[in-house]
Amino acid sequence: MALNEESAEKRKSARLAIFELANMISVPMSLNAIVRLKVADAIWQGGSNAPLSASQILQRIASTGSDPENLQRILRMLTSYGVFEEHLTIESSPLDGSASERKYSLTEVGKTLVTDTEGLSYAPYVLQHHQDALMKAWPLVHEAVLDPTTEPFVKANGEPAYDYYGKQPEMNELMLKAMSGVSVPFMEAMLDGYDGFKGVERLVDVGGSAGDCLRMILKKHPGVRQGINFDLPEVVAKAPIIPGVTNVGGDMFKSIPDGDAIFMKVLVVTCSSQFRMVMLSS
Numbered sequence: 001m002a003l004n005e006e007s008a009e010k011r012k013s014a015r016l017a018i019f020e021l022a023n024m025i026s027v028p029m030s031l032n033a034i035v036r037l038k039v040a041d042a043i044w045q046g047g048s049n050a051p052l053s054a055s056q057i058l059q060r061i062a063s064t065g066s067d068p069e070n071l072q073r074i075l076r077m078l079t080s081y082g083v084f085e086e087h088l089t090i091e092s093s094p095l096d097g098s099a100s101e102r103k104y105s106l107t108e109v110g111k112t113l114v115t116d117t118e119g120l121s122y123a124p125y126v127l128q129h130h131q132d133a134l135m136k137a138w139p140l141v142h143e144a145v146l147d148p149t150t151e152p153f154v155k156a157n158g159e160p161a162y163d164y165y166g167k168q169p170e171m172n173e174l175m176l177k178a179m180s181g182v183s184v185p186f187m188e189a190m191l192d193g194y195d196g197f198k199g200v201e202r203l204v205d206v207g208g209s210a211g212d213c214l215r216m217i218l219k220k221h222p223g224v225r226q227g228i229n230f231d232l233p234e235v236v237a238k239a240p241i242i243p244g245v246t247n248v249g250g251d252m253f254k255s256i257p258d259g260d261a262i263f264m265k266v267l268v269v270t271c272s273s274q275f276r277m278v279m280l281s282s
């Protein structure tokens with residue numbers, strides 16, 4: 001291929017790539033729609049995962065007046081991102097001889113959205129990441145470059161994320177559910193191969209949310225006799241009672257309860273660099 005032809009090919013690919021990037025918002029928004037519609041639970045009903053058409057899915061989740069065509073568009077979009085598998089069947093039709101029907105089952109990725117026997121899945125995590133307050137902050141990300149003194153979430157909502165969540169009971173509960181859905185399978189995998197809790201009797205989980213991590217650690221390591229679930233007061237107020245675990249409300253930037261060891265998971269990453277330094281040096 002001549003050099004100028006090759007660069008023309010590259011330019012075509014580049015235009016396609018930027019076109020896809022410019023429309024990328026359709027992917028998470030489609031995922032959000034699927035979660036709101038509870039499509040994964042509808043397909044999984046009874047654990048069969050039998051392929052269903054958009055109309056059949058809607059029969060399980062929606063009242064009359066809903067639009068299978070629009071649902072199918074969303075299903076096809078997410079099929080191309082590995083959430084669903086599409087099953088195309090060609091059936092004979094008396095009119096033109098043939099007709100096709102598209103049906104959808106869940107892939108391994110799609111199955112993470114199915115509610116398990118404990119009422120958990122990754123679905124609340126998807127919802128939490130697309131809640132209105134965060135959606136208002138995303139278009140202001142460029143301002144974090146131009147004026148880093150105020151973070152985009154504060155600009156969009158008037159106060160830092162955790163202060164805001166604390167005043168919104170439904171967001172607080174969504175966050176607890178989202179973290180449980182993500183952390184329980186993660187901890188199962190982690191505890192399978194980790195034995196770093198030897199000699200620890202009193203363990204403090206800083207930013208422990210609903211206390212799932214401590215519950216699972218205490219079950220796997222009976223030597224850890226006391227768990228302190230430390231989180232913001234509004235959060236621990238909604239945390240369930242777990243035998244062996246004491247819920248303590250407070251602010252980790254002011255003080256942290258004493259223990260033989262401190263456990264932190266998905267916490268440092270959510271703080272600003274300045275707060276990370278304060279936390280890790282204290």
Ligand SMILES: C[S@@+](CC[C@H](N)C(=O)[O-])C[C@H]1O[C@@H](n2cnc3c(N)ncnc32)[C@H](O)[C@@H]1O
Binds near residue numbers: 180209
């Ligand atoms: C991303 S969640 C992680 C929850 C849990 N560690 C897990 O992995 O499932 C971060 C947690 O840190 C808590 N948090 C945020 N700021 C805090 C602060 N200043 N003091 C104590 N906890 C805080 C939040 O309320 C939230 O529960």
